[in-house]
Amino acid sequence: MLSVENVRFAHEGSEEEYHFHLTAKPGEVIALMGASGSGKSTLLDLLSGFLMPLSGQMLWEGKAFQNKPPEQRPCTILFQRDNVFGHLSANANVALGLPKGKHDPDRIEKALEQVGMAGKGEQKAQTLSGGQQQRVALARSLVREQPFLLLDEPFTGLDDDTRHRMLPLVKAMAEDHRRCVLMVTHDRQDAQMIADRLMVMDNHRLVEHSL
Amino acid sequence: MAYSTGAPFLLHLTLSRFLPSALPGLTCAALLLALVCTLLWQIAGLSGGEATLFASLGGRDWALLRFTFFQAALSTILALTVGLALAWALSHQRRFFGRSLLVALFSSALVMPTLVVVLGLITVLGRRGWLASGSETLFGVGLPFSIYGLGGILLAHAYLNGSFCVQTLLGRLEAIPAERRKLVRSLGLSAWQRFRLIEWPAVRGSIAPLATTIFLLCFTSFAIVLLLGGSPRYNTLEVAIFEAVKLDFDLARALDLALLQLLVCAVLVTLSSRFRVVDTVVATNPWRFAWPDSRAARALQWSLITFGAAVFVTPLLAIVVDGIGADFTRLVQERSFQQALITSLLLASLSALLATGVALLLAAARRDLVLPNRLGARKGASAVASLLSFSALLYLAFPALVLSLGFFLLARQLPGGLTLWASVALLVANLLMALPFALAIFGPALEKIGARHDQLAFSLGLSGWQRWRLVEWPLLRHDVGMVLALSFCLSLGDLGVIALFGSQDFATLPWYLYQKMGSYRTDDAAGVALIMLVLTLTVYLWAARFQRGGYAQR
Numbered sequence: 001m002l003s004v005e006n007v008r009f010a011h012e013g014s015e016e017e018y019h020f021h022l023t024a025k026p027g028e029v030i031a032l033m034g035a036s037g038s039g040k041s042t043l044l045d046l047l048s049g050f051l052m053p054l055s056g057q058m059l060w061e062g063k064a065f066q067n068k069p070p071e072q073r074p075c076t077i078l079f080q081r082d083n084v085f086g087h088l089s090a091n092a093n094v095a096l097g098l099p100k101g102k103h104d105p106d107r108i109e110k111a112l113e114q115v116g117m118a119g120k121g122e123q124k125a126q127t128l129s130g131g132q133q134q135r136v137a138l139a140r141s142l143v144r145e146q147p148f149l150l151l152d153e154p155f156t157g158l159d160d161d162t163r164h165r166m167l168p169l170v171k172a173m174a175e176d177h178r179r180c181v182l183m184v185t186h187d188r189q190d191a192q193m194i195a196d197r198l199m200v201m202d203n204h205r206l207v208e209h210s211l
Numbered sequence: 212m213a214y215s216t217g218a219p220f221l222l223h224l225t226l227s228r229f230l231p232s233a234l235p236g237l238t239c240a241a242l243l244l245a246l247v248c249t250l251l252w253q254i255a256g257l258s259g260g261e262a263t264l265f266a267s268l269g270g271r272d273w274a275l276l277r278f279t280f281f282q283a284a285l286s287t288i289l290a291l292t293v294g295l296a297l298a299w300a301l302s303h304q305r306r307f308f309g310r311s312l313l314v315a316l317f318s319s320a321l322v323m324p325t326l327v328v329v330l331g332l333i334t335v336l337g338r339r340g341w342l343a344s345g346s347e348t349l350f351g352v353g354l355p356f357s358i359y360g361l362g363g364i365l366l367a368h369a370y371l372n373g374s375f376c377v378q379t380l381l382g383r384l385e386a387i388p389a390e391r392r393k394l395v396r397s398l399g400l401s402a403w404q405r406f407r408l409i410e411w412p413a414v415r416g417s418i419a420p421l422a423t424t425i426f427l428l429c430f431t432s433f434a435i436v437l438l439l440g441g442s443p444r445y446n447t448l449e450v451a452i453f454e455a456v457k458l459d460f461d462l463a464r465a466l467d468l469a470l471l472q473l474l475v476c477a478v479l480v481t482l483s484s485r486f487r488v489v490d491t492v493v494a495t496n497p498w499r500f501a502w503p504d505s506r507a508a509r510a511l512q513w514s515l516i517t518f519g520a521a522v523f524v525t526p527l528l529a530i531v532v533d534g535i536g537a538d539f540t541r542l543v544q545e546r547s548f549q550q551a552l553i554t555s556l557l558l559a560s561l562s563a564l565l566a567t568g569v570a571l572l573l574a575a576a577r578r579d580l581v582l583p584n585r586l587g588a589r590k591g592a593s594a595v596a597s598l599l600s601f602s603a604l605l606y607l608a609f610p611a612l613v614l615s616l617g618f619f620l621l622a623r624q625l626p627g628g629l630t631l632w633a634s635v636a637l638l639v640a641n642l643l644m645a646l647p648f649a650l651a652i653f654g655p656a657l658e659k660i661g662a663r664h665d666q667l668a669f670s671l672g673l674s675g676w677q678r679w680r681l682v683e684w685p686l687l688r689h690d691v692g693m694v695l696a697l698s699f700c701l702s703l704g705d706l707g708v709i710a711l712f713g714s715q716d717f718a719t720l721p722w723y724l725y726q727k728m729g730s731y732r733t734d735d736a737a738g739v740a741l742i743m744l745v746l747t748l749t750v751y752l753w754a755a756r757f758q759r760g761g762y763a764q765r
Contacts, residue, residue, distance in 0.1 A: 049502055050393050069502040071399025079390040085408055096398050096408075144398075 001025055002148055002180050007056030009039075009046055018042055019205045020056070026147065026178040029171060031191035031211075033184075034201030040184040043206070044150045047182070048077045060147060076141040078154040083137035086126030090117060090136045093125050097140040111139040115169055131162035138169060148180040149173070156186070167194045229579045229586055231675070236576025237595070239569050240602035246639065247605055250617025251473070254466055268467050271443075272451070276471065279447040282361060282436075283429040286368035290425050291418065293369050293519070294376025299410065300515035301377070302384035303504060313520055314381065319751045320374030320523075321648070322697055324704025325434040326721050327740045327747075329367055330728065331526025332439075333358055334533055334737075336366075341529065359441030367435045372425045374523060379421060383414045402508040424607070424647070427479055431472070431610035434706040434721075438728070448472040452612045453710055456619070469613045480601075480608040527744065534741025537734050547715075548739070551723035558634065558719065559702040562641035566698035567691060569642060570649030573603055577650075578657045584665050603650040606643035611707025614640050619711055633712035637719070640708040645698035652690050652697075660686055696754030700747045 007020040018039040024030050032040045045051040047058060049070035058066045060074045076097070084093045094108045112121055115135040125133055134154050141149055151170065155163045171194040174181045185191055191198050191211060198209045301314065320328075335341045336358040343354045356362055387409055395405045433449045440446055446454070448468055455465035503509055542548055579585045580596035587593070606614075615636050622632035664682055668674075673681060684691075706721040713722035720743055727736040 045393075048393070048397055050396070070393070070396040073397075075397075077393065077397050079394065082388050082390040083394065085412075087412060088408075096400065 001061060003057070003059040003062075004043075004047070005057045005059070007046060007058060008054040009042060009051060010054060011042075016204060017054075020046070022199060022206055024148070024180045024182065026180050027174055028197070029174050029181040029183060029195045031183050031185055031195035031198045032201070032206075033186065033188070033191065033198060033209075038201035039204055040201050041152055043201075044077060044152050044182065044184060047073070047148075048075055048150055049073050074146050075148045075150055076144045076146045077150040077152065078134070078137050078141060080153045080156050083154065084125040084128075084133045087124065089122050089124055090128065090139075091121040093136050094121075094140045094143055097144040107143055108139075111142040112136070114142060115139045116165070129162075131158050131166065134158065134166060135169070138166070138173070142173065142177070145177075147178075148182065151181065151183040151185075153184050153186070155190070163190070164193075170194055233576040233579040233586065236572040236574070236599065239572050240576070240599045243569075243602045243605060243643070244598075247609055247614075250609075250614060250621065253617045253620040254469055254473075254613070268464070268471065272468065272471075275446055275448060275451055276475070278445065279430055279449075282364055282368075282445075282447065283426050283432075286365055286372065286429040286432075287422050287426045289365055289369040290372035290376060290429075291422060293373030294380055294421075295414065296515050297373070297377045297519045298380035298384055298414070299406070300512040300519075301381055302410075303508070303512050304516060307516075313516075314378065315752050315755050316523065316527075316748075317374040318378035318755060319748060320371050322700030322704065322747055322751050323371065324721060324740075324743045324747060325367075325371065326438070326706055326724050326728075327530060327704065327744050328371060328526060329435055329438045330724075330736065330740050331530045332363070332367055332370070334529035335526050336363075341525075357441070359439055360445055363439035363441070364432075364436055364445060367439055368429050368432065370523070370526070371435075372428060376421055376425070379417055380414050383417055384410055387413050396502065402504055423479070427476065427607040430479070431476065431607070431612075433610075433612060433710065434725075437706075437710075448475075449610060449612050452616065456616065456711060465616060469616050472610060473608070473613055476608045476610060480604055530737065530740050530744050533733075533737035534744075537738025537741065539738055542735060542738050547718065548723060551718040551720050552742075554718065555703055555720040558637050558641065559699045562638055562645065562702040563695045563699040565638060566642050566645035566649055567694045570603070570646055570653050570694060571691075573599060573646070573650055574653035574657045577654055578661050581658055582661050582665070585661070600650070600654075603646040606640075606647060609643070611640050611644070611705070612711065614643070615708040615711040618708075629712065630717050633708075633717050636708050636712060637702075641698065641702040641705065644705065644707075645694070645701050648697055648701075649694045652694055653687070656687060656690055657683070692754045696750045700751050703747060704743060 002022075002024040004020050004022045009018045009020070010016060020039075020043050022030070032043065034040050042051065046053055046066075049068065053066060056066075057064050065073050084090075085096075088096075090112060091105075091108050094111055095103055098104065098107070109118070109121060112118055112135075115138050117132060117135050117139060120128070120132070125136060128136065137154070149170075155166050158166065167190060170181060170183070173179055174194075183191075183195065195211060198211045199206050200209045201207075297317070301310070304310070333340060336354070337343065338353070338357070340354075340358070347353055358366070391409050395409055400408065430447070431449050432447060433453070436445065436447045436450045437453065440450060448471065452465050452468045452472065455461045455468060504512070577596055577599050579587075580592045580599065581587050618632055618636035618639075622629050622636075625632070660683060668678055668682055704721060705719075706725060709719050709722045710725075713719070713725075718726070720739060724736055724739045724743065727733075727739060
């Protein structure tokens with residue numbers, strides 16, 4: 001279970017304070033919505049260790065992780081862009097998620113197959129389409145086996161068709177691998193398609209809404 | 212550079228629409244090329260034709276050429292290594308007291324008077340320098356190495372050019388998207404893996420153009436080799452030309468050496484023209500890490516920054532400490548000093564205005580020839596744009612000593628006297644010296660402004676002076692200040708052309724300082740060096756402070 005307990009945060013030099021409080025179960029997909037600049041990505045940055053909270057606790061299975069560096073946190077994050085290294089092959093991009101010395105070609109191939117990229121492992125990432133690149137990034141998060149996945153609008157900018165093929169992949173990943181998913185989105189339809197719950201940033205606070 | 216302006220919407224507009232903005236720049240480029248051809252003609256004409264071409268050159272001159280190549284190659288490798296290491300360390304350590312000043316000081320190396328830097332290095336590392344004195348006091352022995360010779364030349368080149376690299380490479384590293392940095396951190400990649408995956412690809416594109424520029428600067432290096440070479444064994448072509456004219460009065464040898472130098476530089480510039488001019492990249496949204504690097508990586512970063520800062524600042528500090536002790540009251544009353552100061556300030560101001568004006572015209576013409584919405588889509592436009600860019604790089608192919616030799620020969624045939632032609636030669640040399648850097652600043656800026664604002668400006672009917680006042684000037688004024696400062700400082704510290712024309716009647720501050728150093732008037736030399744250092748740093752740092760704001764607006 002992921003717990004964010006009374007986490008407070010303010011950007012340097014700003015008096016505006018954000019307040020976050022939520023819990024999420026394994027296998028659950030939570031959609032995060034709100035106006036631009038409302039603090040959705042800030043929450044993801046706090047969870048992934050790129051920002052430090054002023055106070056509060058962040059726990060996974062009862063263990064606080066807010067004092068751990070990004071690479072030691074139990075999460076994987078996907079951004080809107082720059083999720084792959086164009087000059088590396090799809091295989092090499094996925095392998096980056098594996099712990100040192102645990103390079104397993106079968107595991108990489110299987111992960112690529114799961115995201116519908118079978119047979120494209122040798123291709124340079126820069127030759128792939130935007131949707132395919134995001135699939136490679138998703139495959140990497142599969143091999144990382146971290147219990148929760150943070151999605152910072154990774155499907156924005158993709159065409160409807162591709163987006164609608166990517167979203168079920170995320171849902172399947174959450175259900176099959178018991179991952180907890182926090183997905184920032186501006187599209188209510190996307191949220192309705194795969195999310196179990198909807199949280200909205202309102203006045204710098206997280207508020208539960210109906211889907 | 213790719214522009215997201217869509218289809219060339221202005222193709223239906225006639226050529227005449229863009230001629231008013233392109234023509235002055237094209238005329239300037241043609242004039243520069245014509246001037247250089249005339250000077251070249253002077254040199255080639257007096258060399259006696261093909262039959263005696265290179266006839267005066269012997270085995271020692273080919274050794275000279277080999278050494279010039281060798282020291283330039285080593286200096287380039289050293290400067291790039293120093294620059295990359297420092298830029299890497301600074302890109303990871305973004306918050307510490309004095310960081311902005313340190314980065315600004317590194318970037319000022321580009322305009323730092325070479326003579327002043329050399330004097331500073333001698334004060335610290337010379338036979339009776341700070342380090343030698345300290346070593347003798349503490350251990351009873353002097354330094355095991357000498358500042359004179361290849362080591363000194365390499366050190367001075369790495370000092371000036373390595374620092375110059377820092378700003379360019381740091382800009383590239385800081386412009387790496389925040390998502391990239393977050394991704395590699397969240398994947399737990401090591402510092403080396405991060406360097407290989409995101410940092411090296413970010414700087415890789417700048418390495419070739421930087422290396423070419425630095426190689427050419429070191430290949431044609433004059434003041435450093437003249438002062439630190441120590442013996443004819445460590446001479447370069449540039450110094451050999453100077454000695455042939457000034458010391459041996461062997462004009463035939465000077466001409467052959469100049470032609471050889473010209474030939475090699477022209478080949479190098481042609482080969483390097485495939486590399487884009489290095490333009491400055493400034494991160495508009497610099498990322499600050501909540502989590503620092505590993506202890507080992509941080510230790511390495513701090514060691515590099517501390518060592519780099521110490522090596523860079525100590526010679527400047529030496530100039531300040533020694534300079535303060537100079538008898539300024541007597542110095543400023545000396546007529547020769549007053550004359551040198553006035554000449555330098557006057558020439559530097561005129562050169563700055565001239566270089567800024569010409570660079571703006573060249574950049575405007577280049578913009579018209581490059582942007583697909585203007586003349587860029589027309590046949591032959593890119594070839595003309597390349598020729599225009601080449602006219603701004605002439606200084607690299609046509610070094611100061613060769614240029615002044617051409618003027619020196621021209622002055623003997625034309626009325627007006629040597630002083631007049633010396634002033635003209637200095638102005639032209641300073642203009643050519645500043646142009647590569649000025650065009651690297653104005654070129655990308657004007658192209659970016661055009662790509663972004665052309666559609667709106669044309670739809671509103673903004674053109675000519677009105678457009679310049681409302682669109683270009685507000686977005687470019689910081690850069691204009693920077694180019695003015697840069698050209699002023701480059702001109703103020705140059706010992707190239709004046710080395711041939713300098714005399715009792717006609718002197719600039721660098722020439723005056725060189726004379727004082729040569730006559731062992733160390734107190735006076737230290738005082739003049741301090742004045743030059745303060746002048747250069749004040750002007751350059753003042754302009755650099757205001758330039759950063761200009762990037763964010765474009």
